Amino acid sequence: MLDNVIIGQYIPGTSVLHKMDPRAKLLGIFVFIFVVFLANNWLTYGILGVFAVAAILLSQVSLRYMYKGLKPIFFIVIFTFVLHILMTKQGEVVYDLGWLKIYNGGVKQGVFISLRLVYLVLVTSLLTLTTTPIDITDGLEYLLAPFKKIKLPVHEFALMMSISLRFIPTLLQETEKIMKAQMARGAEFTAGPIKERVKAFVPLLVPLFISSFKRAEDLALAMEARGYRGGEGRTRLRVLHWRFRDTGALLLLVILAAVLVVLRTHG
Amino acid sequence: MKELITVNNVSFQYPSEDDLTLTELSLSVYKGEWLAIVGHNGSGKSTLAKLLNGLLLPTSGEVKVEDYTTANEKELWEIRRRVGIVFQNPDNQFVGTSVRDDVAFGLENFGVPRDEMIERIQTSIARVNMQDFIESEPHHLSGGQKQRVAIAGIIAQKPSIIILDEATSMLDPMGRKEVIDTVKQLNEEEGITVISITHDLEEAVRADRVIVMKQGAILTTGSPREVFQNEALLLDAGLDLPFSLKLGLALRDYGVSLKEQHLTQEELVDALWTLKSAD
Numbered sequence: 001m002l003d004n005v006i007i008g009q010y011i012p013g014t015s016v017l018h019k020m021d022p023r024a025k026l027l028g029i030f031v032f033i034f035v036v037f038l039a040n041n042w043l044t045y046g047i048l049g050v051f052a053v054a055a056i057l058l059s060q061v062s063l064r065y066m067y068k069g070l071k072p073i074f075f076i077v078i079f080t081f082v083l084h085i086l087m088t089k090q091g092e093v094v095y096d097l098g099w100l101k102i103y104n105g106g107v108k109q110g111v112f113i114s115l116r117l118v119y120l121v122l123v124t125s126l127l128t129l130t131t132t133p134i135d136i137t138d139g140l141e142y143l144l145a146p147f148k149k150i151k152l153p154v155h156e157f158a159l160m161m162s163i164s165l166r167f168i169p170t171l172l173q174e175t176e177k178i179m180k181a182q183m184a185r186g187a188e189f190t191a192g193p194i195k196e197r198v199k200a201f202v203p204l205l206v207p208l209f210i211s212s213f214k215r216a217e218d219l220a221l222a223m224e225a226r227g228y229r230g231g232e233g234r235t236r237l238r239v240l241h242w243r244f245r246d247t248g249a250l251l252l253l254v255i256l257a258a259v260l261v262v263l264r265t266h267g
Numbered sequence: 268m269k270e271l272i273t274v275n276n277v278s279f280q281y282p283s284e285d286d287l288t289l290t291e292l293s294l295s296v297y298k299g300e301w302l303a304i305v306g307h308n309g310s311g312k313s314t315l316a317k318l319l320n321g322l323l324l325p326t327s328g329e330v331k332v333e334d335y336t337t338a339n340e341k342e343l344w345e346i347r348r349r350v351g352i353v354f355q356n357p358d359n360q361f362v363g364t365s366v367r368d369d370v371a372f373g374l375e376n377f378g379v380p381r382d383e384m385i386e387r388i389q390t391s392i393a394r395v396n397m398q399d400f401i402e403s404e405p406h407h408l409s410g411g412q413k414q415r416v417a418i419a420g421i422i423a424q425k426p427s428i429i430i431l432d433e434a435t436s437m438l439d440p441m442g443r444k445e446v447i448d449t450v451k452q453l454n455e456e457e458g459i460t461v462i463s464i465t466h467d468l469e470e471a472v473r474a475d476r477v478i479v480m481k482q483g484a485i486l487t488t489g490s491p492r493e494v495f496q497n498e499a500l501l502l503d504a505g506l507d508l509p510f511s512l513k514l515g516l517a518l519r520d521y522g523v524s525l526k527e528q529h530l531t532q533e534e535l536v537d538a539l540w541t542l543k544s545a546d
Contacts, residue, residue, distance in 0.1 A: 134364050166362070215356075221322060222360035225322055225351070226351075227344055227376035233378045235379055235380060235381060
């Protein structure tokens, strides 16, 4: 069971997006979040849509995974859409129920805001689908490095992330072991009323907590024995390579932003 | 023989405890030897291991490694590079997300340049025969494999001493053999000094020298053959005799007297099948 556990949602692949520098991807997402807010008419939303679809096709990630990423936000999308239809009273009335008037401005606004949400989720989930968690950590450490000057513990934060990632499968294995031990003694985790099931998890969590603390202590000792003394004077095995395509991708985003600025409705 | 580690009159007390864990202990470790430190739980042998590379500092007395002393904080890093410890729990000392990253961890800490790092990682992983697993994640490895990765991480730092702190006690017999054979090879071929801290006398049998500890003090020291002569003393230290010794004793009680003690199963088997034909 545990061999199938994927940490994060990374889908291995060899596409251009997979090969991009995680720093470029992180920066790109950051820029894209602002760019999305530039669109305000059918044309600009259309251009963004083309861009998002092109990015998905480039990533070679199957659409099934994209759909999986969208599923949790469907409710929010529909909710915002309905809210806009009901609340925005601009433009002509397109449908009149007497007590409820739907304006074409409301429909337009609803579609736009929903599209905005969908674009944001699609593009940001591309990041986690094409980048391993450890690469994201490395990228973040590099990008946040300037903040070390204001005493932000960037290195420590990155190390914590990578150690957490390393221990997730170990703790899952341990949970499974404890569960089996409890089940062997008659504990029931999967049946019964919800209240009982929640209660059954207490004897699972307590030993898990205790052993995690023991692990943390052991690990700290082992790290110290191997000469760990903070980020100062440390060299790194993992290095990131910024290539031409990374600069290119960011340039493309800037161009996209410029096009949107020109084509958006002003005033 | 060159003296690598000198422990001089060391006492140690954990702040939370009333009694001394180690009392005025002195010992020397020599270059290239395989030293086994045996003792029951609570005899202070693991505390001793942590004192040897400065993870703990003595309450009184001095620990010296080569020309460095653990009392000087600046020299601590030199000592930690020279003295590597393989701990008991294979999982709780694996820091990296893959075998390669874990071996790199120590090198990164000591500021080894990247090119040299890559080279050292390759050779040390090959040295412990884990080259097929270089990209593997820890949860896909067996306990014995994880301990071998820990050893690779240590030898990449070019140490002079490897301490096995109960490193095989959580492993199955196969894993135990893998780890001991790897370390034995390093000891014989590269002259790396090995200190194996264990309560398993079967493991201590393979050492050049054995130190028996009880309640924070050294009970006796000598070659395995000398030490195992004195069964009463080992039992007094709370240790379980190796199987071949136990069988030898049982045979003696039964009336079959063997000429001497046999530390390993092979020796005992040889002695038994030649028993009648010898005279």
